[in-house]
Amino acid sequence: MNKTSFKVSDLGEKELIDRIISRNSKCSFSNNFDFNDFKTNIGDDSALINHNLANDSYIVASSDMLIQSTHFPKDMSYYQMGYKSVVVNVSDLAAMGAKPIGFLLNLAIPNDLNLDDFDELICGVTSACADYHIPLVGGDTNEANEIIISATAMGSVQKDEVLMKYGFNPGDLICITGEIGLAALGFEILCNDKNLEIAKSIDSSFVDLALFKSLKPKACLKESFILSKYNYNLSSKDNCNINSRIACTDITDGVASELYEILKADKQYYLNNINNTNKVPKVSNEFNLEDASNCCRDSFEPYSKGILLYEDKLPIEDEFKEISSAIGSNYFDLIFHVGEDFELLFTIPKEIADSLKEDLDFFVIGEVINSEDNSVELLDSEGKTVVIKSKGYEHLSSY
Amino acid sequence: MNKTSFKVSDLGEKELIDRIISRNSKCSFSNNFDFNDFKTNIGDDSALINHNLANDSYIVASSDMLIQSTHFPKDMSYYQMGYKSVVVNVSDLAAMGAKPIGFLLNLAIPNDLNLDDFDELICGVTSACADYHIPLVGGDTNEANEIIISATAMGSVQKDEVLMKYGFNPGDLICITGEIGLAALGFEILCNDKNLEIAKSIDSSFVDLALFKSLKPKACLKESFILSKYNYNLSSKDNCNINSRIACTDITDGVASELYEILKADKQYYLNNINNTNKVPKVSNEFNLEDASNCCRDSFEPYSKGILLYEDKLPIEDEFKEISSAIGSNYFDLIFHVGEDFELLFTIPKEIADSLKEDLDFFVIGEVINSEDNSVELLDSEGKTVVIKSKGYEHLSSY
Numbered sequence: 001m002n003k004t005s006f007k008v009s010d011l012g013e014k015e016l017i018d019r020i021i022s023r024n025s026k027c028s029f030s031n032n033f034d035f036n037d038f039k040t041n042i043g044d045d046s047a048l049i050n051h052n053l054a055n056d057s058y059i060v061a062s063s064d065m066l067i068q069s070t071h072f073p074k075d076m077s078y079y080q081m082g083y084k085s086v087v088v089n090v091s092d093l094a095a096m097g098a099k100p101i102g103f104l105l106n107l108a109i110p111n112d113l114n115l116d117d118f119d120e121l122i123c124g125v126t127s128a129c130a131d132y133h134i135p136l137v138g139g140d141t142n143e144a145n146e147i148i149i150s151a152t153a154m155g156s157v158q159k160d161e162v163l164m165k166y167g168f169n170p171g172d173l174i175c176i177t178g179e180i181g182l183a184a185l186g187f188e189i190l191c192n193d194k195n196l197e198i199a200k201s202i203d204s205s206f207v208d209l210a211l212f213k214s215l216k217p218k219a220c221l222k223e224s225f226i227l228s229k230y231n232y233n234l235s236s237k238d239n240c241n242i243n244s245r246i247a248c249t250d251i252t253d254g255v256a257s258e259l260y261e262i263l264k265a266d267k268q269y270y271l272n273n274i275n276n277t278n279k280v281p282k283v284s285n286e287f288n289l290e291d292a293s294n295c296c297r298d299s300f301e302p303y304s305k306g307i308l309l310y311e312d313k314l315p316i317e318d319e320f321k322e323i324s325s326a327i328g329s330n331y332f333d334l335i336f337h338v339g340e341d342f343e344l345l346f347t348i349p350k351e352i353a354d355s356l357k358e359d360l361d362f363f364v365i366g367e368v369i370n371s372e373d374n375s376v377e378l379l380d381s382e383g384k385t386v387v388i389k390s391k392g393y394e395h396l397s398s399y
Numbered sequence: 400m401n402k403t404s405f406k407v408s409d410l411g412e413k414e415l416i417d418r419i420i421s422r423n424s425k426c427s428f429s430n431n432f433d434f435n436d437f438k439t440n441i442g443d444d445s446a447l448i449n450h451n452l453a454n455d456s457y458i459v460a461s462s463d464m465l466i467q468s469t470h471f472p473k474d475m476s477y478y479q480m481g482y483k484s485v486v487v488n489v490s491d492l493a494a495m496g497a498k499p500i501g502f503l504l505n506l507a508i509p510n511d512l513n514l515d516d517f518d519e520l521i522c523g524v525t526s527a528c529a530d531y532h533i534p535l536v537g538g539d540t541n542e543a544n545e546i547i548i549s550a551t552a553m554g555s556v557q558k559d560e561v562l563m564k565y566g567f568n569p570g571d572l573i574c575i576t577g578e579i580g581l582a583a584l585g586f587e588i589l590c591n592d593k594n595l596e597i598a599k600s601i602d603s604s605f606v607d608l609a610l611f612k613s614l615k616p617k618a619c620l621k622e623s624f625i626l627s628k629y630n631y632n633l634s635s636k637d638n639c640n641i642n643s644r645i646a647c648t649d650i651t652d653g654v655a656s657e658l659y660e661i662l663k664a665d666k667q668y669y670l671n672n673i674n675n676t677n678k679v680p681k682v683s684n685e686f687n688l689e690d691a692s693n694c695c696r697d698s699f700e701p702y703s704k705g706i707l708l709y710e711d712k713l714p715i716e717d718e719f720k721e722i723s724s725a726i727g728s729n730y731f732d733l734i735f736h737v738g739e740d741f742e743l744l745f746t747i748p749k750e751i752a753d754s755l756k757e758d759l760d761f762f763v764i765g766e767v768i769n770s771e772d773n774s775v776e777l778l779d780s781e782g783k784t785v786v787i788k789s790k791g792y793e794h795l796s797s798y
Contacts, residue, residue: 004514006514023518053452059553063504063538063549067541105419114404115407115409118407154458
């Protein structure tokens, strides 16, 4: 049989992942896997494994690969590279409300790497492990022509506290834990010395903030513990009048892309829960792969949620717009279509907003609405509504 | 401060790993890590995490990175690459007696990889996951200029069944689950077409066996379950007269290197357990990092175990020697200093050998002896004893 002429770049990262998920499901079902032992859903921030934890918890695992030429700007120090490799994975645990329990470090380095630089990189890893209380428990070293750090973070979370990407309803608020776009701006500034010079001439301390956020990001672990406790409370009898849960993800690929991801996850959850009477049951935190086989019913109400953001509620400083413009970047793109902020993006039912404000600093930037298009829209400062497309950063894409 | 002129290649993989462990311990202790929550020992085949599993088990995790130019011979198919990425990690679980519970796949591929080849690679991964009953639960995709597969296998094992690298005593038998050196021979044959031609002219079916073992290795998971059950029995009252446990590892880097690794682990365990009366307590399966701080006592009996192998007990066929010689390879090197067999190498107390033979096929190739040099020796067929040096395959080494 002749090979097709399609390349992986014709599909891009997200479609390739869907392809892996599809092949994995087929293979698993045809091989009589025992799915009773674990419930999981590839596509959330981390995997959940239902495996006998004593306190009715899931094991949570997340794994990310960072490649020097793709993920590390040239000004990043070896310490910062090591530190970031922990942050990106701990951030995925945070997005699920999970407490870290162990970190595995797979490292590939050039043969001629200076030993001091190696030590600095390891120091970055161990410092971040200490900061996030995640013990480095194992890994592997290899040789490559550039630095590649592939790391795995394991954690655990009680089942009734877990923060999935689904479970929201129209009227729920869209929130973020901090400013967005700063890391993206930092990367743009680092692109060349001229950008740095221009940016510094406008506001030097703001530039320092952006560079810091891009070079030494932080994972919102403490914030995530607060959200998971509130999610637990939502499952209690006292809140039986509230039909929503907190949905949460971390901002890796840009706000727009992440918002479309939570809509996709919520839609998938809706389809999995459709029953014969076309009634959607109250959401629970368990997503069962077996349910996927039940998703094709004769008729049901189409999924009709969307997201509306308010431009005047976005936490963007004037300096941000001014510097973006001066270095020739579109500030809208930096905010919506570039990620690496590692802030948490989450939905909450309106009823808990005031109470949550007492425990957590966050910004409300929009709300879940009824929308047959399932789109993300922005109400701009002139009262016009525009659709924001999903075009986050995507590896392996030629578009 | 000026940088030193040392390169990582001046140290090599094993010393770099020791360097990571050392820095990790310092960092962990200085940051008041709570070690009560986990017991682990970097340096065994997988990490053990003591985290609330209901049936008094450890979470077990292993992570390995495979890089196309280093780990995959040019004749390896994409299916075989994917398959092997699962085998190497499941083999590390097997070396601990652990049952697989989840697999994470981090994949980097060239932008211009043919989509059919991508599908074939994924098919290799999912087929191996099905064969070893380990569900693919998550991962990451990236772009690189060659194929890099960094995967993590998670499992669990009951604490009294776990197979560590330590716990043996003089008189215990050194055993392997199958023939060694075949994968190494396969890789040598694949080096060039001439080797293949020469080898095939000697014994075509033996060559096919060697190629199969190098291109589609298997993890000894079933064998490991049997060993872990026997290890459990050794901890029971019925066996209180036996002071040994089963020590086990998988053959990744060559038999000699692996034997020195188990001696190193056993010595470390001995040093950690030295108490004031210079008496070594009966081995248990728990290795506590906190004990490491107690290892410097005034005086104690030096560690005095070594290993003696018998050349005439090594399972090596005449064809193996003949083909090795014909293609210009040293068969001794292929057996002792090249790995990738993924057979289990383990020690057992003599008392259980007959009983174990009823449940498991294995070869006895030597025994644990008293040796102040802590060396691995070979009694050759002429009655001479030679020391086998530790020189397994090591990345990042310029030696």
